[in-house]
Amino acid sequence: MLDFVCEKSEKIGGKDKVVEIDESKFRKRKYNRDHRVEGQWVFGGVERGTGRLFLVAVHDRSMETLMRCIEEWIESGTTIYSDGWKSCKDLGKEGFEHLTVNHSINFMDSESGCHINTIESTWRHVKASLPSYNRKSDFEFYLAVYIFYHFCFEVGEDSFNIFVEFVRNVRWEERKISL
Secondary structure, three states: HHHHHHOOOOOOOOOOOEEEEEEEOHHHHHEEOOOOOEEEEEEEEEEEOOEEEEEEOOOOOOHHHHHHHHHHHEOOOOEEEEEOOOHHHEEEEEOOOEEOOOOOOOOOOOOOOOOOOOHHHHHHHHHHHOOOOHHHHHHHHHHHHHHHHHHHHOOOEEEEEEEHHHHHHHHHHHHOOOO
């Protein structure tokens, strides 16, 4: 599954394209209390119009981490919408048009039309798709599973057929495991 996602992954956005970006913390609630601070940060982006996306588990939300992800996953010249967290403040200097929405005021900037509702909705779907036990060692695998099913939906193909086709094309001789 991870190999499939890596093989099919490509940069999103480009000239005249909009990508919404955001970060979200994934954690397990304990006894319906949400006061635990440990969890896994994920940075993601969704391209408007196509729904193409990327999701990356990250160790922190620093400007360096953010810029590495953006350089790896978003084409230069893309218009980026965000909620304006401080790690994004220099995106305009990096070859991107950057618009923000201030959620403490509204959910959409009335002048620019900027909103990040698509990526916010994506977080809800990703979190709902994760199993409740959510072991940290399996976290990236479950992100890959979500991306795989999203890809299948995006291309309008049956996930089983895509998976079988991928397995059929694996070079098994390169993956021999000694028992």
